Amino acid sequence: MKINRLPKDDKTNGWSAILPERQPKPSVQRDTSADWIVLGAGYAGLAAARRLAENCPDQRIVLIEAGHAGENASGRNSGFGIDLPHNVGSSLDELEGSHRFMRLARMAIDHLEESVQRHGIECDWTRDGKYHTAVSPRGTKDVLEPFVKELDALKEPFTWIEGDALRAKLGSDHFTAAVYTPGCVLMNPAALTRGLADNLPENVTLFENSPVTSAVFENGVQFTTPGGTVRASRLIMAANGFSEQFGFFPRRFLHLVAHASLSRRLTKAEQSAYGVDAAWGLTPVNAFAGITMRYTNDNRILIRQGLSYCPGQRVSVAEQAAVKRRHKALFDQRFPMLPEVEMEHTWSGIVCLSRNGAPGFGQLAPNIWSAVCQNAVGVTKGTFGGILAADMATGRDNPLIADMQSLGEPELLPHRPFLDLGVRARFQWELWTNRHEA
Ligand SMILES: Cc1cc2nc3c(=O)[nH]c(=O)nc-3n(C[C@H](O)[C@H](O)[C@H](O)COP(=O)(O)OP(=O)(O)OC[C@H]3O[C@@H](n4cnc5c(N)ncnc54)[C@H](O)[C@@H]3O)c2cc1C
Numbered sequence: 473m474k475i476n477r478l479p480k481d482d483k484t485n486g487w488s489a490i491l492p493e494r495q496p497k498p499s500v501q502r503d504t505s506a507d508w509i510v511l512g513a514g515y516a517g518l519a520a521a522r523r524l525a526e527n528c529p530d531q532r533i534v535l536i537e538a539g540h541a542g543e544n545a546s547g548r549n550s551g552f553g554i555d556l557p558h559n560v561g562s563s564l565d566e567l568e569g570s571h572r573f574m575r576l577a578r579m580a581i582d583h584l585e586e587s588v589q590r591h592g593i594e595c596d597w598t599r600d601g602k603y604h605t606a607v608s609p610r611g612t613k614d615v616l617e618p619f620v621k622e623l624d625a626l627k628e629p630f631t632w633i634e635g636d637a638l639r640a641k642l643g644s645d646h647f648t649a650a651v652y653t654p655g656c657v658l659m660n661p662a663a664l665t666r667g668l669a670d671n672l673p674e675n676v677t678l679f680e681n682s683p684v685t686s687a688v689f690e691n692g693v694q695f696t697t698p699g700g701t702v703r704a705s706r707l708i709m710a711a712n713g714f715s716e717q718f719g720f721f722p723r724r725f726l727h728l729v730a731h732a733s734l735s736r737r738l739t740k741a742e743q744s745a746y747g748v749d750a751a752w753g754l755t756p757v758n759a760f761a762g763i764t765m766r767y768t769n770d771n772r773i774l775i776r777q778g779l780s781y782c783p784g785q786r787v788s789v790a791e792q793a794a795v796k797r798r799h800k801a802l803f804d805q806r807f808p809m810l811p812e813v814e815m816e817h818t819w820s821g822i823v824c825l826s827r828n829g830a831p832g833f834g835q836l837a838p839n840i841w842s843a844v845c846q847n848a849v850g851v852t853k854g855t856f857g858g859i860l861a862a863d864m865a866t867g868r869d870n871p872l873i874a875d876m877q878s879l880g881e882p883e884l885l886p887h888r889p890f891l892d893l894g895v896r897a898r899f900q901w902e903l904w905t906n907r908h909e910a
Pocket residue numbers: 475477478479511512513514515516517536537538539540541542543544545546547548549550551552553554682683684685710711712713714715729730731732776820821822823824843844845846847848849850851852853854
């Protein structure tokens with residue numbers, strides 16, 4: 473089977489641009505074999521490879537990555553390790569679903585934190601929490617007020633914050649109210665994925681710059697890369713939306729593009745004009761119209777805004793230039809005291825969603841397991857998906873596998889072009905009906 477669409481790294485990721493240069497691991501340079509292949513070195517693949525190595529210390533695991541580890545969606549994201557579901561819901565079923573998600577997400581955060589500490593990964597990992605934030609009184613009433621009731625029902629700690637107190641935390645008048653929850657982790661996601669990739673167990677070999685261009689699934693798995701083939705008896709598929717190219721999950725995935733910008737560092741004078749000392753992260757009450765933002769420990773401001781349908785998994789240079797202008801305008805609206813601050817880096821990343829929010833998790837064939845489709849919450853979902861796929865594949869008893877399976881399976885999507893029309897119309901509708909949250 474020929475792999476028709478490969479990931480493409482346009483080298484625009486701002487999180488890696490602010491880090492020192494990294495030497496990638498060698499590419500595949502000759503035919504090789506192993507006990508296991510893990511495909512894709514994002515959160516899911518990195519977690520799966522690490523866990524396989526732990527479960528099977530005498531076996532050899534090969535982790536294959538088309539570009540540089542983490543430089544697809546994983547190192548390009550906003551750097552929120554989310555521990556709470558976005559939509560909680562108040563029925564008993566929904567609350568139980570939330571408890572299951574929290575168990576999984578917190579296991580993933582603990583796993584990542586353990587790696588960060590054990591390997592001294594410098595990725596600015598902080599348990600800063602996050603502000604779930606409404607721009608309009610309507611967003612406050614429709615989303616934040618029900619959210620606090622649900623947090624109460626879950627017995628989760630939170631702080632309601634509004635007015636001058638919120639302004640003092642975020643340094644902007646743009647917001648009406650927020651619910652602060654303490655469990656979210658903030659980090660530089662590229663520094664985290666690099667650190668994970670550079671500290672894999674000894675029985676894992678990571679090949680970077682090794683796009684798999686064809687695949688054979690007979691007598692095990694055989695992947696061809698430009699430098700040679702890699703064979704193994706078993707596979708964990710962690711190529712997220714690109715897993716479709718290998719014949720898995722046909723018509724189950726929606727590919728979206730999300731855009732982000734990182735400002736340059738504020739000067740000392742700008743920091744005083746801004747008037748906020750502590751780093752923070754905020755998520756919007758509406759993911760389509762709203763903006764995710766952060767103030768980082770090195771005094772930069774991140775804007776993550778714009779989510780659109782992208783079935784070709786490619787973004788044009790013209791689109792990125794337009795995004796950069798839009799992000800600067802949004803920045804100016806929120807931080808008028810910082811008129812000279814430019815967006816130093818603007819980039820885009822491809823995310824994979826399913827119609828019903830379910831992951832592409834589980835056993836796909838007698839010798840193939842998967843941890844894909846993280847529904848845009850991949851720091852935690854990719855990590856727990858990877859760990860649990862490895863546990864399932866090696867028969868390690870883990871009660872969290874049942875929690876994972878309870879998240880369901882991706883639903884079938886309509887045929888194109890009906891799908892395209894439907895998704896585009898839905899996005900326009902979401903933007904229009906939630907314009908008060910822009
Ligand atoms: C701008 C933006 C902001 C986001 N913010 C957040 C956030 O704050 N928190 C959060 O949790 N999530 C966030 N997300 C989503 C999150 O980044 C993704 O859900 C997550 O990275 C998916 O991880 P993954 O390991 O499944 O996939 P990926 O990171 O996409 O990894 C899959 C890997 O497979 C490789 N691959 C694919 N095909 C091949 C092939 N043929 N050969 C070899 N290798 C191949 C790719 O190169 C890639 O590295 C954001 C995403 C974007 C774009």
